């Protein structure tokens with residue numbers, strides 16, 4: 001019998017999450033979806049054939065933690081940052097959207113997003129005030145089912161850059177106060193609407209006090225300590241993360257709310273989260289970021305300023321341990337798209353911005369430092385970067401797996417490709433990277449979103465701009 005399809009990928013070593021690698025597999029794609037996986041393609045007519053011999057094919061990555069639209073408006077940021085995502089094999093980015101007023105304003109963001117993305121995208125909604133909780137049902141209807149709480153924002157540490165209005169390139173700083181009462185109300189609401197709550201777990205009062213003290217010391221005695229990242233880590237200690245994790249889980253448990261802890265990368269925070277996961281099986285999720293696997297305070301530069309801070313080398317080891325041992329569910333980049341001059345502020349610790357770009361280097365870092373150094377295998381990578389993420393945020397089985405009926409989102413990787421990282425090859429708006437000059441082994445060589453090749457050998461297919469679609473979650 002003759003079979004037909006739009007795109008046929010032959011001889012793939014197909015990485016199947018929770019299962020293993022299926023060698024010499026052929027992938028038949030039609031109308032942007034997986035039509036069939038087959039061992040034989042003798043009688044298949046295909047519009048386009050791609051030979052994946054010697055290469056692994058993974059489900060396209062879902063990066064659940066991307067800040068874009070903050071330092072350039074979304075209509076511009078979508079183009080540059082979704083382009084950068086495709087360089088890194090990421091086929092869906094989830095925007096960490098911050099609006100200060102009603103989330104009904106999301107319509108203008110959705111409009112500006114339409115036609116400006118190379119890859120698919122979803123949205124998390126950050127909650128800064130009680131009034132926004134009235135918008136949760138509206139958000140649910142629009143396919144947005146995850147609410148972010150910045151428990152680090154309050155007391156002295158209360159200014160945040162909101163996302164810019166589409167079409168308007170001006171930094172939009174606002175004062176906010178994310179109180180424990182707001183957390184309780186958000187978790188209650190989230191439980192009623194089956195939303196998941198993303199928690200940035202730090203204690204704003206503790207961090208504010210320590211930052212104030214460090215700044216006073218500096219004024220009195222001058223800046224005697226020469227490593228800014230060490231000071232930053234001491235100002236925002238792991239203890240504050242660990243305590244906030246346990247206190248927020250206490251509230252979540254009371255209401256039956258699912259909680260997702262973003263960006264954990266210290267031993268104490270991971271231990272605290274592990275304890276809570278054992279207490280509430282299937283309801284607590286943990287994300288880490290690539291930089292907590294590759295950088296410590298020894299990086300020694302304000303460019304490494306991030307929240308929560310980079311920690312010690314021991315914490316880096318603990319993060320790898322947690323990754324291998326099932327404490328960590330997902331990896332998000334916590335990508336912040338900004339230029340180096342904006343990032344550095346006046347060049348000192350206090351005025352430089354937190355965060356740096358990372359969406360394009362997430363997978364190469366895991367392949368180079370994880371797979372090629374025998375710390376984790378490709379099946380684990382597919383779970384951490386796609387399968388688990390899709391399940392937690394309600395995109396599965398449309399995303400997160402390569403099987404019949406799923407979106408044909410996939411990334412072809414070559415573990416033997418060695419490339420030196422430069423900001424240029426990452427193709428973000430950002431003109432710097434913390435991996436600048438690193439030679440990484442193992443790169444994506446093709447990124448496909450719903451059957452369309454967006455990136456091949458580091459080159460973007462410009463005609464696919466606008467192919468990316470909004471993904472409803474939940």
Ligand SMILES: [Zn+2]
Nearest residue numbers: 065067096334
């Ligand atoms: Zn973030």
